[in-house]
Amino acid sequence: MRLLVLGGTRFLGRAVAAEAVRRGHDVVCAARGESGAVPEGATLVKVDRGADDGLVALAGERFDAAVDVATISYPWVRRALDALRDQVGHWTFISSISVYSDFSARPTGVGDPVLPPREEQVDSIAASKDDPDAYGSIKVASENAVRAAFGDRALIVRAGLITGPDDLHDRFGYWPARMVRGGRVVVPDADISMQYIDVRDLAAWIVDSGENGTGGTFDAAGPAVPLRGLLRGIADAVGGEVELVPVSPEKLAELKINPWAGPRSLPLWLPESHRWMGGRDMAPALAAGLTPRALVDAVAGALAHERALGLDRERRAGLTAEEEAEILAAL
Ligand SMILES: NC(=O)c1ccc[n+]([C@@H]2O[C@H](COP(=O)([O-])OP(=O)(O)OC[C@H]3O[C@@H](n4cnc5c(N)ncnc54)[C@H](OP(=O)(O)O)[C@@H]3O)[C@@H](O)[C@H]2O)c1
Incomplete structure (x- = not known):
């Protein structure tokens, strides 16, 4: 198929492009x-969505399928649909579970x-950090336009x-990077579940869906797992000598x-207001x-990926060694 990726130069868009190239x-x-850079074998067409x-x-270009990763811009989505809708057979829009209005239920x-x-x-x-609903609300408007x-x-x-x-968000990666350092690891003593999806698996499914013409709206991640079990599983997977120290x-x-x-x-770790953010039903996906x-x-x-970036770098998410020591000393 001929696939258009609106994006493709980083993370998910790039993984989608790489998987599609791999399939020929x-x-x-x-x-x-x-x-x-775009993955080897893909072609970059320079555009400015702004x-x-x-x-x-x-x-004038025609595509069997398109994938749009526009993160937080309705005008980008609107413009792409207006310009390309007659040139594309199937359209995938990458939205987020952040569209939901209540994670306490x-x-x-x-x-x-x-x-x-x-x-x-x-x-x-x-x-958008001072306007926490902006991301989800813009995704909702974008979804509606695509539908x-x-x-x-x-x-x-x-x-x-x-x-x-x-x-590049440093969230999930914090845990394997921390576990591999070993020692006493502060973990949240929280009775919640969590869900994640590896970018390569999500990309493979997005390419499958373009090939098959799958339509509809899906929550997309792995099954919900208890956070405590997930963190223990990450520790076991990296094989570090760790003592998990649960903190309330x-x-x-x-x-x-x-x-x-x-x-x-x-x-x-999700606060009580977001207890069900990691508990969505992924059975349909x-x-x-x-x-x-x-x-x-x-x-x-x-x-x-963490090792390639450097385990001792300044992180966007997580605790520094000093912050963790401060918590352990306060217990
Ligand atoms: N990370 C998560 O855990 C998570 C969870 C839920 C949903 N999502 C969604 O997943 C998607 C992630 O997408 P992604 O990983 O591919 O990364 P991204 O950070 O959304 O990528 C943005 C893409 O847009 C391009 N771009 C930026 N400015 C542009 C402009 N003015 N004109 C044209 N293109 C421009 C960038 O390429 P250039 O800079 O080269 O132009 C890049 O390829 C997003 O929709 C996000 O909301 C992410």
Whole structure:
């Protein structure tokens, strides 16, 4: 097939392009080419989605399928649909489970209430930190536009936490990187579940779906697993000599340790308000062919990436050695 990836120069978009090339497809990546190189065998067509006529380089091109990774811009999505809808057979939009409006209630499926749509653009996820609903609301508006344009030829992928090679968010990767250092490891004593998906598995399913013309809206990650068991599994997978030291959410809050992500955090630990964020029903995506690899493989990929970046680098998420020592001393 001829596949268009709107993106393709980093992480998920790049993994989709790489998987499609590996299968022998003709792959065009449309991006500025500033975030990185497209995979070997794919073609970069330079576009600027920030400009009204920024997709002109794709005029007249035909594609069997397209994948759009637009993170947090409705205008990018709108412009791409307006410019390309008559040139593309099947359209995949990468959305997020952040579209849901309430993570304190047990989920029932993709029909759960979502945030109000916002036809806006924000410069980056980081820039949206003071407006936590912006990301999900812009994804909702983007999803609606894609469904309206492509109907049952639209695939909406509401991804959960994406992990693996080239992940720059530092969340999942914190744990294998920390476990491999060994010693006493502070872990959240939280009775919650978590879900993740290796970027290579998500990419393979997205390419499958373009090949098969799969339509619909799916939550997309692996099955929910208890966070305690996941962290133990990561420790076992890296084979580090560790003692996991569970610390209660109350104590972590008292010490001003942040949940989920960012500096001074314990990544993947969700606060009570988000208890069900890692408990969505992935059965429909698994039935539609999403195949998560074993934890040991996902950890190996994440750890190789962590080592390539440097285990002692300044991280975007997690605890420094000093912060962890401070917590241990306070117990
Ligand atoms: N990470 C997670 O855990 C997670 C979870 C749920 C959902 N998601 C979703 O998964 C997707 C991740 O996408 P991704 O990994 O491929 O990375 P990304 O960071 O969304 O990639 C952005 C792409 O857009 C291109 N781009 C940036 N500015 C551009 C411009 N002005 N014109 C044209 N292209 C431009 C970039 O290439 P150039 O810079 O080379 O132009 C890059 O290829 C996003 O939709 C995200 O919301 C992620």
